[in-house]
Amino acid sequence: MREAKMGANRTGIDVSPVYSKQMISDAEELSPPPSESVMMAAMEQQYIEAAHGVGSVPLPGTLKGVLKTAGKKVGGHNPEVLINKLGERLAYERSGVRLYQSFIRKCETLNGASQSPIPLDGLREICMEEAEHFQVLKECMESIGADPTAQTPDADVSGVAGSGLMKVITDPRTSLSQCLEAFLTIELTDQASWELLISLCDEMGLDEISERFQACLAQEETHVERVKAWYQESVISQV
Amino acid sequence: MAIKLLDTQGTPLENQKFTWKDLVQEPISKLDDDAFTRVRIILMNGIEQQSNRFKHLCSQMNGELRKPLAVVRRSEHHQQTMINWLLSGDHSPIETTIGYEQVAIEVTAAIAQQEPDDYLAQVYRFGLLEDFDHMYRYAALLDRVEGKDANNILQSYTDVVPGRPTAEEHRHPHDDLREHYDRKTAAPITKMNALTIMSGEYQTRDYYMNIGPTFSDPIARQLYAEIASIEEQHVTQYGSIIDPDETMLEKWLLYEASEVYNYYCCVESETNPRIKAIWERFLDYELGHLQLVSGLFKKHERRDPAEILPETLPAPIAFESQREFVKKTLKAEIDLRTSGTHFVDKAKESNQSQEYRKQVNSEGSPSEAIAEGYHWRPGTELNTDRAA
Numbered sequence: 014m015r016e017a018k019m020g021a022n023r024t025g026i027d028v029s030p031v032y033s034k035q036m037i038s039d040a041e042e043l044s045p046p047p048s049e050s051v052m053m054a055a056m057e058q059q060y061i062e063a064a065h066g067v068g069s070v071p072l073p074g075t076l077k078g079v080l081k082t083a084g085k086k087v088g089g090h091n092p093e094v095l096i097n098k099l100g101e102r103l104a105y106e107r108s109g110v111r112l113y114q115s116f117i118r119k120c121e122t123l124n125g126a127s128q129s130p131i132p133l134d135g136l137r138e139i140c141m142e143e144a145e146h147f148q149v150l151k152e153c154m155e156s157i158g159a160d161p162t163a164q165t166p167d168a169d170v171s172g173v174a175g176s177g178l179m180k181v182i183t184d185p186r187t188s189l190s191q192c193l194e195a196f197l198t199i200e201l202t203d204q205a206s207w208e209l210l211i212s213l214c215d216e217m218g219l220d221e222i223s224e225r226f227q228a229c230l231a232q233e234e235t236h237v238e239r240v241k242a243w244y245q246e247s248v249i250s251q252v
Numbered sequence: 253m254a255i256k257l258l259d260t261q262g263t264p265l266e267n268q269k270f271t272w273k274d275l276v277q278e279p280i281s282k283l284d285d286d287a288f289t290r291v292r293i294i295l296m297n298g299i300e301q302q303s304n305r306f307k308h309l310c311s312q313m314n315g316e317l318r319k320p321l322a323v324v325r326r327s328e329h330h331q332q333t334m335i336n337w338l339l340s341g342d343h344s345p346i347e348t349t350i351g352y353e354q355v356a357i358e359v360t361a362a363i364a365q366q367e368p369d370d371y372l373a374q375v376y377r378f379g380l381l382e383d384f385d386h387m388y389r390y391a392a393l394l395d396r397v398e399g400k401d402a403n404n405i406l407q408s409y410t411d412v413v414p415g416r417p418t419a420e421e422h423r424h425p426h427d428d429l430r431e432h433y434d435r436k437t438a439a440p441i442t443k444m445n446a447l448t449i450m451s452g453e454y455q456t457r458d459y460y461m462n463i464g465p466t467f468s469d470p471i472a473r474q475l476y477a478e479i480a481s482i483e484e485q486h487v488t489q490y491g492s493i494i495d496p497d498e499t500m501l502e503k504w505l506l507y508e509a510s511e512v513y514n515y516y517c518c519v520e521s522e523t524n525p526r527i528k529a530i531w532e533r534f535l536d537y538e539l540g541h542l543q544l545v546s547g548l549f550k551k552h553e554r555r556d557p558a559e560i561l562p563e564t565l566p567a568p569i570a571f572e573s574q575r576e577f578v579k580k581t582l583k584a585e586i587d588l589r590t591s592g593t594h595f596v597d598k599a600k601e602s603n604q605s606q607e608y609r610k611q612v613n614s615e616g617s618p619s620e621a622i623a624e625g626y627h628w629r630p631g632t633e634l635n636t637d638r639a640a
Contacts, residue, residue, distance in 0.1 A: 022283045024404040026630045032408035033630070035575060040628045043413035043582075047633070048625025053396065053471055056621050060470035173468075184341055186278075 015188040016128075016251045068166050070097045073158035090217050096154070098210055100165030103150040104172060105206070106143050109199060112182050113140035116192055119185075127189055129250035131243050139239070142232045149229060153222050175199070190251070193244035200237045207233050255516060255539070255565050257509060258546060258557055262539025268327045275333045279340035280527065282347070287354065287407040288571045289527055292518045293338050294348075294355045296531075298455030299448065299514050300332035303507050310500055317500075320548060324541050328511075331534050338527065343405075345463045346394045346472070350405040352456050353390060356383035357410055359452060361574035361581075363445045366567070372442060374595055375430050375493055376449065377581050378588060379486050384578060385415030386479050389619045392626040397469050401632045409573040412628035416586050418619035421482050422612050424604040427590045428488040435495035435502070440509070441566040443494075447510040448569075450490035457483035474618035481612075501549045502560060508542040509561050517568040 026033035070093040117136050124130035154161040181187055181195040207230040214223035280289055307325040311318050339348065357380065364376035391402035391412040402412055433442050457480055464476030498506070515535035522528035546557040589601035629635060 020284055023286065023407050024283055026403065026408060029408040032573060032575075036403070036408050036411055037630065039411045039575070039579065040413055043411075044627040045414070045625055047627040050396070050621055050624035050626070052616065052621035052624050056471055056474070056616060056618070057469075180341055186340070 015123075015186065016190065066166060067169055070100075070165050071160055071163040072096070073160070092157070095213055095217060095219075096157070096159045097165045097167045098206075098213060099150055099154050099159065100161070100163060101167035101171050102206060102210055103147060103154065103161055104164065104168035105175070105203065106147040106150060108172065108175060108179070109143040109203070110140055110147065112179060112196070112199070113143060115183050116196070119182075119192065120189065123189055127247070129189075129243075129247045131189055131193070131247070135239055135243075139236050142236070146229045146232075149225055153225065156222075190244060190247035193240060193247055196240045197237075197244050200233065200240050204230070204233045204237050255512070255535075256563060257512065257539075257542065257561050257565060258563070260539045261543055262541075263533075263536040264540050265323055265327065265544060268537050268540065270330045270334070275330060276337050277334065277526075279338050280524065282340050282342050282405075286523050287351075287405065287409055288358075289522065289524050290339070290351050290405075291355050291358060291571060292522065292531075293335055293527070294351055294455075295359055295448075295452055296514060296518060296534075297332055297336040298355075298452045299511055300328050300335065301455045301458070302447070302451035303328050303511060304332065305454070306503070306507055310504065314500060316552075317548065320544060324508075324544065327537060327541070331537060334530065335534075338530075344394075344398060344400075345466060346390060346398060347400070347405050349390050349460070349463075350387070350394060350402045352459060353383055353387040354406055354410050355452055356380075356456060357387060357578065358571070358574055359569065360449055361577050362570045362572075363449055364581075365574075365577060366569070367442060367445050368439050369433060369442050371431060372433065372445070372493055375489065376445075377585055378590075378595060379449070379453070379489060380578065381416040381582060381586060381588075382418070382421045382482060382486070383415075384411075384582065385418050385421070385619075386482070388412055388414050388626070388628075389418055389475060389479070389623050391628055391632075392623040393472055393475055395628075395632045396622060396626070397472055399634070401630070402628070403630065403632075409575070411575060411578065414623070415582060416588075418479065418482060419613055419617040420589075420598075420609065421485070422605075422609040423485060423590060424602065424608045425485075425488065427592060427602050427605045428485045429492045429593055430489055431593045432493050432495045435498045438495070440560070440562040443506050444510040444513050444566070446490060446493050447507060448514060450487065450494070453483055453486040453490055457487055471618055471622050475622055478618050499553060501545070501553055505542070505545050505549050505557055505560055508538060508545050511538040512542055513565050514569075516565050517571070520568040521571040 022028075026037075072093055073096075113136060117133060117140065120131045120133060120136060124133070151161040178195040178199055182192050207226060211223050211226045211230060214220075214226060280293065282290075304325055307321045307328075311321045311325075314321075339351075343351070360376050360380045360383065364373050364380060367373040367376060387402070387410065394400050394402050406412070433446065435443075460476050460480035460483060464473060464480060467473050467476065494503075512535065515531050515538055518531040519528060519535055522531055549555060549557050587598045588595050589598045590596065590605070591600060591602040626633070
């Protein structure tokens, strides 16, 4: 049983009234008067000012294909912005496939005991679509001469942001609803990011790529709806 | 449970076997297990880590003992793995750090009270007040960077208030050295206490050195750099109380006896039956190691292990809140400093330490910055209603 249950949680002060009273009274007696840390803010600002970015976008030697032939409009833009974002989306979709594969294994094991089993066919369909999106992005990057195997700065940072979500989903102890909450975060970000990517392509006049991405976005919108519904159902069924 | 150290066979080395599944068991619950279960896990990880390190160094200095050292070391490596993997993945590195400092405070305070040598008891109390301050700084970091309450880990056993300020703990290396116990006259518990605390501090140093660079927050990176430096000082301090004239085999014998003692302490106090079974299993493993090393000691040194070891184990370490002892020590000894191996009032601290400290703090102090105006309260700083 891994859904919400009452138990011996020891983290709050109500668990040890005598010790907690002593702890609070010692803190009152021995701590400095409360205040914000001015020094901390100053130190952080020094580092922010001195910092360089996390790394660079690997620019292709010569722009080719769609990016080159898109004409004047592309010429007026910074192609590294697009390559950075394409690399981010590609990495996100690839990780997404792995996370869904992991979650499918968990559902195969736990669905039988769950009040609200998650439809495995639906999960497999989303997983397959994420894998297709990865392929679409790979082809688009290659078509403009960008290296789809490189890790762009936004791909790196997005991976850091997702590392907690990955820990939640791959922990054998977490429940289906805890995992679905993580997937909802993933899918909401994914949807907004595809929207941004399409705007970026439109801005740069990359019509063909934009069209392919719109098909991906339509699928991502269904992912959000389905994950949200499963998540709500999995929590409400526990009440 | 009275264990006769030299007459108990324990588990023979050839029967000390593991599988990967065995090594990676379900971890403890961060939320539901008692904080002292985590304290014991962290402590025993440190004990095994230091035992492994000691044996590697021995192996580099003694060809004849390489085979038995390798065999015992392999078993202990896997013991350490099983123990350390009991920590669950939902502990953030700062939360685990809070656990490490709780070990440093509660175990050092217990050992300071059971240490029969007055000077060494003073050494432990001195280190205790410094680790006590680290807890305060890390609790501020946990709250101010992650928005979390250190007491979710501490479970009200350990206070979060300033100790001897971390910024004032930086000393010249010579002022971290202490007088050592005399191998011929010191009580066995004195030798085991020294190994226990030195091992705990060594793993803390290593842990901070490993996780420090995994933070992106610059204050966290600086704070771990600063406190890792104090832990290095503590390893210097606790390493220097050990008699350098003990032979290699005498030391090895003491390490094994100390491991037996520590597992015994864990068995005596553990509240989680599943974890207690691990302590019992490894207590038997360590008795097996002790038997082997006793044989080597007799063979190579032609000495009786009873010269070094007590017949039965001393009273177990008290794994319980040491709040009152810590407060009493804080009140009486916060202003102690060192001059060489001596403890002195802060007015008489050595010049070389004052110069050293002035240098390292000259571009700011992360421990002062993170905790400036920090006042722990349940829930914590942002929970202003509850503080009223």
